[in-house]
Amino acid sequence: MVNPGACSSHVHSVYGNANFGATITPEMLLDDNEDGDWRDTNDKYNQTTSAFIPNLSMYWAPSLYILWEDMYHLVPSFARPYYRITLRGDGDASRVNPYPPFLRMIVGDASRKTAWEPWETDRDNIRWTLTTINRVDTDYIDHGDWTYLIDNLDLVGQSNQVEMKLHFPECLAVNADGTPITSSDNYRDHATYITGWDRNRNSYCPEDFPYQIPMLDLEVRYDLDHMREILPLDVVNNVRNWRLSTSDDSGAGGHADFVR
Amino acid sequence: MYFSNNKYSAYSGWPTELMENMIHNCTENTSRANRTCHLDDFDFDSRDGADKTVPYNGFIPDETVGPAVSSLPLKHHYHLQLVQHLVQLEPRVYHLLYHRQMDVLHLHRHLSLLQLNRRLIVVILQSIGIL
Numbered sequence: 001m002v003n004p005g006a007c008s009s010h011v012h013s014v015y016g017n018a019n020f021g022a023t024i025t026p027e028m029l030l031d032d033n034e035d036g037d038w039r040d041t042n043d044k045y046n047q048t049t050s051a052f053i054p055n056l057s058m059y060w061a062p063s064l065y066i067l068w069e070d071m072y073h074l075v076p077s078f079a080r081p082y083y084r085i086t087l088r089g090d091g092d093a094s095r096v097n098p099y100p101p102f103l104r105m106i107v108g109d110a111s112r113k114t115a116w117e118p119w120e121t122d123r124d125n126i127r128w129t130l131t132t133i134n135r136v137d138t139d140y141i142d143h144g145d146w147t148y149l150i151d152n153l154d155l156v157g158q159s160n161q162v163e164m165k166l167h168f169p170e171c172l173a174v175n176a177d178g179t180p181i182t183s184s185d186n187y188r189d190h191a192t193y194i195t196g197w198d199r200n201r202n203s204y205c206p207e208d209f210p211y212q213i214p215m216l217d218l219e220v221r222y223d224l225d226h227m228r229e230i231l232p233l234d235v236v237n238n239v240r241n242w243r244l245s246t247s248d249d250s251g252a253g254g255h256a257d258f259v260r
Numbered sequence: 261m262y263f264s265n266n267k268y269s270a271y272s273g274w275p276t277e278l279m280e281n282m283i284h285n286c287t288e289n290t291s292r293a294n295r296t297c298h299l300d301d302f303d304f305d306s307r308d309g310a311d312k313t314v315p316y317n318g319f320i321p322d323e324t325v326g327p328a329v330s331s332l333p334l335k336h337h338y339h340l341q342l343v344q345h346l347v348q349l350e351p352r353v354y355h356l357l358y359h360r361q362m363d364v365l366h367l368h369r370h371l372s373l374l375q376l377n378r379r380l381i382v383v384i385l386q387s388i389g390i391l
Contacts, residue, residue: 055274102272214279
């Protein structure tokens with residue numbers, strides 16, 4: 001999305017809709033079935049890698065490599081997108097809207113190559129976890145890069161995967177006629193995170209971004225166990241050998257793109 | 261850009277009807293009390309094993325791909341490095357830069373004719389002080 005028609009500066013792992021290219025167009029997202037019935041999954045298994053066939057969205061994130069003996073070894077990965085809805089206690093979902101067609105969003109900073117400093121708290125909600133080992137104990141402020149993993153290499157050695165968990169914004173800006181804005185020059189300015197419940201406006205979203213949508217909670221899982229079969233254990237388990245495809249060795253440059 | 265065209269609004273990416281149903285009728289991938297969640301009709305594990313592979317034999321776009329560029333915010337010295345790199349890659353860019361007395365729109369159009377990425381054009385114009 002950032003550089004349409006050109007090669008990206010870094011390698012991505014792509015999940016979901018298989019119609020991928022140097023330029024992303026709305027036509028790529030269309031259902032291949034001529035009748036357009038989303039319930040009809042026949043002949044649609046090759047249109048997406050998704051286990052849930054009707055989801056024809058696209059997701060992509062930087063690939064992860066392990067550096068060993070001057071070679072970069074690609075870590076296989078998969079992604080799990082969860083859609084979560086922030087509701088009041090009464091469960092009233094009437095304020096929440098489906099994603100507008102061709103919604104595009106990016107979270108994270110691909111240019112970042114150094115660990116976060118404690119005062120750098122104004123950033124996207126992205127954290128690194130060891131899945132079930134510590135997911136519930138992590139947050140994006142204290143676990144937004146690999147520093148804590150380097151300090152806990154014994155835990156890394158126990159984990160089958162390392163997970164980049166990205167929360168996408170759930171509030172969109174709108175046009176004068178109230179329709180949601182689906183993109184912006186940097187693919188970020190049209191969306192924002194929820195703030196708190198505003199009882200006067202009956203909304204979780206801030207006034208400038210009033211259109212609430214489900215939150216995309218994207219888990220990108222990198223398969224460490226597979227790498228342990230082909231590389232020495234101490235090499236795989238040593239986080240200092242990990243590199244995102246952006247050449248980031250801190251993990252702070254984690255990011256992802258999404259197109260509905 | 262919002263597509264009011266029915267073709268896009270009905271079918272693209274996540275089906276709108278499905279997502280509306282999920283918002284109002286589903287919880288934890290199944291039906292809320294007294295509701296009908298469409299997710300109940302689908303098997304989430306339908307791609308176990310080899311079926312998870314999508315063969316790379318589908319439609320391949322016949323697209324012109326430009327030179328690799330950084331998607332990162334570029335600092336000034338990177339601008340200069342990029343221009344130098346472009347001049348090496350593309351002699352016509354050097355020709356345009358040499359005749360930099362041309363107005364912005366003229367130069368922009370010439371760069372566009374080279375099928376360069378729009379961001380690259382902006383970077384070039386910025387680096388030579390025109391933007």
